[in-house]
Amino acid sequence: MFSNFAIFIFFYFFIISSVLGYGLFFARSVNRLNISSNFGYLGLIGIFFLCIYSYFSSIFVSHGYLHNSILLGIGFIFFLFFIINNYFSLNSKLLYFFIVFIILFISSLIYKTHDDFPYYHFPYSYILTQNNLIIGLGHFNLGFRTPSSLFYLNSLFFLPYVKYYMFMLPSVLILGFTNIILIERIFKNIELNKINYITFLCLLIFIFINIFFYRIAEHGTDKSAQILAFLLIVETLIFLNSKK
Numbered sequence: 001m002f003s004n005f006a007i008f009i010f011f012y013f014f015i016i017s018s019v020l021g022y023g024l025f026f027a028r029s030v031n032r033l034n035i036s037s038n039f040g041y042l043g044l045i046g047i048f049f050l051c052i053y054s055y056f057s058s059i060f061v062s063h064g065y066l067h068n069s070i071l072l073g074i075g076f077i078f079f080l081f082f083i084i085n086n087y088f089s090l091n092s093k094l095l096y097f098f099i100v101f102i103i104l105f106i107s108s109l110i111y112k113t114h115d116d117f118p119y120y121h122f123p124y125s126y127i128l129t130q131n132n133l134i135i136g137l138g139h140f141n142l143g144f145r146t147p148s149s150l151f152y153l154n155s156l157f158f159l160p161y162v163k164y165y166m167f168m169l170p171s172v173l174i175l176g177f178t179n180i181i182l183i184e185r186i187f188k189n190i191e192l193n194k195i196n197y198i199t200f201l202c203l204l205i206f207i208f209i210n211i212f213f214y215r216i217a218e219h220g221t222d223k224s225a226q227i228l229a230f231l232l233i234v235e236t237l238i239f240l241n242s243k244k
Helices: 002-029 039-060 065-085 087-108 117-130 149-155 169-191 197-212 221-241
Strands: none
Touching: 002 039, 002 065, 002 087, 002 169, 039 065, 039 087, 039 149, 039 169, 087 169, 117 149, 149 169, 149 221, 169 197, 169 221, 197 221
């Protein structure tokens, strides 16, 4: 039993590190865009890339063990490469990263899945791991008429040993990376003595999303969208108040 739990923990951090690895890779590849060094933003970039990739790749290939292992393995290599080469400049960011996701790992094990999970969340995600070019299944199950990018992202986390037990990870990733963004912004403003209404707004959003959205396993696709909408409000206000 302990060995199974250790394997589960390993794949949990393997996937999260891989997603962040893709974010780090693309942020460093397009320096002219001046993308933030915050691990939260980099993680969301990694999620965005994998969502776009999963849509296009599902046309040509099923998201089985081999495909997903290679894809996430490349992302994990990117993560290790950037961490090893920039360890001393990233050690504080790594601390936030691991603390947040360790706490969310515990939270993800506590509650039951969403009521719609067995109805169409799981079947939609699972069938992408078995077949490519999924067309016309809405005639068999109404849930298949409402696809979500999270279902396609789920299918990339179908891996050996853990199989489909990592299908809850997209919700963990979005909540976790959003928390990292908010935490770093709050502490940075306090450190620079730039406490303003945006600092308090970030603090209130941080408290709100972790109180009302703490049952991660029960998240529907709308919960992740609401969390990102809060983040969009913060970024819009920062943009409107910027002098550049």
